[in-house]
Amino acid sequence: MAGPKLNIRSKIWLENEEGEVVFGLGRLKILEAVGRLGSIHAAGKELNIGYRAIWARLKATEERLGVPLLIKKKGGAAGGGSTLTPLGEELVAQYSKVQKEIEDKTDAEFEKRLGDYLNL
């Protein structure tokens, strides 16, 4: 179909009843990186986000969920590190799947319903 090329965008997140963000794609990336790299410091370096910003976001998510997502390891010279709790790992794994499913579904729905009219 003619017309300018359009991009389909989608965003999903979880809010508490006060309308505060509990979890979303940004926090998913942070939590995934902390789990994979084993430290908030390393995750911050990779994602180019400051340690305090990461810490504040994950702390807010833990408080809003009422469950711990990170376990801080006591460090020696290497400064410890962090691992994910089982729920933290589950949240990364399952939320990633939800995110992917919704992106695919959104693309498919737009293509199916508006592909004849718009250049998607």
Added chain:
Amino acid sequence: MAGPKLNIRSKIWLENEEGEVVFGLGRLKILEAVGRLGSIHAAGKELNIGYRAIWARLKATEERLGVPLLIKKKGGAAGGGSTLTPLGEELVAQYSKVQKEIEDKTDAEFEKRLGDYLNL
């Protein structure tokens, strides 16, 4: 499952290659109201949005799509009015379906994958 009650939120929209919004839920509501009420003025009153704001958004969408969505009727004393072009009507009808499908799918996916861990 225990924990605070969480709300699932989702947002979908179309962007052009410059990253400008072409269409989304806000514009859908505007276009739907203009079509149903037959005038930008009446739609603005219902949605509590100024005439100029509505006009600017629909104009930007028309320019970014490269197609007309509204037909302005020449008015007498009643000041004319606006109707939707066939593409405008199709956009309202099909985009509404996409929006609904994605909301349902998002709820279902979260429930399926995170319902055991979170209070959704």
